[in-house]
Amino acid sequence: MRDDYFDSLEIRSIKEREIEQLQALAGQVDHAMATAPAYASLLKDVTGPVNSRERLARLPLTRKSELTASQQKKLPFGGLSGLSGAELTHIFVSPGPIYEPGTARRDFWSFGRALFAAGFRRGELLQNCFSYHFTPAGAMVESGASALGCTVIPAGTGNTELQVSTIADLLPTGYVGTPSFLKIILDKGDQLGADLSSLNKALVSGEYLPPALRDGFKQRGIDCLQCYATADLGLIAYESTAGEGMIVDERIILEIVRPGTGDPVPDGDVGELVVTSLNHDYPLIRFATGDLSAVLPGESSCGRTNQRIKGWMGRADQTTKVRGLFIHPSQVAMLLKRYPEISNARLVVSRENDLDRLVLRCESSATGKEIEEKLKDALRDICKLRGEIELVPPDSLPNDGKVIDDQRPIE
Numbered sequence: 001m002r003d004d005y006f007d008s009l010e011i012r013s014i015k016e017r018e019i020e021q022l023q024a025l026a027g028q029v030d031h032a033m034a035t036a037p038a039y040a041s042l043l044k045d046v047t048g049p050v051n052s053r054e055r056l057a058r059l060p061l062t063r064k065s066e067l068t069a070s071q072q073k074k075l076p077f078g079g080l081s082g083l084s085g086a087e088l089t090h091i092f093v094s095p096g097p098i099y100e101p102g103t104a105r106r107d108f109w110s111f112g113r114a115l116f117a118a119g120f121r122r123g124e125l126l127q128n129c130f131s132y133h134f135t136p137a138g139a140m141v142e143s144g145a146s147a148l149g150c151t152v153i154p155a156g157t158g159n160t161e162l163q164v165s166t167i168a169d170l171l172p173t174g175y176v177g178t179p180s181f182l183k184i185i186l187d188k189g190d191q192l193g194a195d196l197s198s199l200n201k202a203l204v205s206g207e208y209l210p211p212a213l214r215d216g217f218k219q220r221g222i223d224c225l226q227c228y229a230t231a232d233l234g235l236i237a238y239e240s241t242a243g244e245g246m247i248v249d250e251r252i253i254l255e256i257v258r259p260g261t262g263d264p265v266p267d268g269d270v271g272e273l274v275v276t277s278l279n280h281d282y283p284l285i286r287f288a289t290g291d292l293s294a295v296l297p298g299e300s301s302c303g304r305t306n307q308r309i310k311g312w313m314g315r316a317d318q319t320t321k322v323r324g325l326f327i328h329p330s331q332v333a334m335l336l337k338r339y340p341e342i343s344n345a346r347l348v349v350s351r352e353n354d355l356d357r358l359v360l361r362c363e364s365s366a367t368g369k370e371i372e373e374k375l376k377d378a379l380r381d382i383c384k385l386r387g388e389i390e391l392v393p394p395d396s397l398p399n400d401g402k403v404i405d406d407q408r409p410i411e
Helices: 015-036 037-042 053-057 062-071 111-117 137-148 160-170 179-192 211-218 329-338 368-385
Strands: 090-094 096-101 126-127 152-156 174-177 201-204 224-228 234-238 247-248 251-257 270-278 287-293 320-322 326-327 344-350 355-364 387-393 404-406
Touching: 015 037, 015 270, 037 053, 037 355, 053 251, 062 137, 062 287, 111 137, 111 224, 111 234, 126 137, 126 160, 126 224, 137 234, 152 160, 152 368, 160 179, 174 179, 179 201, 179 224, 224 247, 234 251, 234 270, 287 344, 329 344, 355 368
Parallel strands: 126 152, 126 174, 174 201, 201 224, 344 404, 355 387
Antiparallel strands: 090 096, 224 234, 234 247, 251 270, 270 287, 320 326, 344 355
């Protein structure tokens, strides 16, 4: 079994999974109320065990979009975790800012499951090109790789020529990171005449994976699968070689609800993805991610029996993910406060040549290179991303309340 599946949980019967997860759910809700002050308050009127999906659906949502404000009232985690002292090994910082905990629990983010499904095995060497700076992405891979027994090159992002020479010298079999950065590395390798043929597998996340880009990797001998994860929850769903949607992780309970409500929608309907984590260290209950998705019917032909979803299908709010980092409307508002000569702004996200493009359109009576450079610096400082600036006349942006306009295709 170990050769085909990460563990036996992946192939248990649907009935067995439902019974075991609902038993765990009742304990998790009790644990959250006992250890996390925010849940003690939020769930104070709950009586009896929460041991069914119907009872779960009656609990209030915890919204990701509200984390920044709630955390500022009660640092660092807004009362959603009682972790402190030696239990708490890390505090990560995602844009917002949003603070996330890390502990020494084995495979804390459950990333080992996605790595295994993508073909990574004990003793293999992988190049981890997720960021190690502030955000937990790099640590998520490290934790999962350790659970598998893989060796990690902590490459992080950037330093493209060093990435190329490291692969050429050390011959890792796999890449983990965003798909666009893998393309950049391969293109640079071609330019330098480097042999990167040791790479035969990749697990990517953090941004859209166009079919043409996946096909291009395949033509180079790289089997590329993707997973869907967040800094707060860890792994949510992952692809297998069957290529039939994304399989839900075993240590979460997933709901799809009508956007703006907590009401579950019928399977197949697109709605907001809500996750209850069964991780005792960070017991997020009905955590509304702001992401859109839908449940697929049936089971995967790979033999894994858990729910499948279509993957990321957009945002229920205007928050979006660019090059692996979330951008919030509040960050655009921070930029406007910093430069009063800008009366309005809209951040436009698009794709060109399989890469994300970021353009900040600003209404301003002022023009010139000086203000454009200031705005570029502010965008990089606040959003941690590079982008272009387009100055437009006052009152020229649409009056539709949209702050972030994500124009990338969704499939």
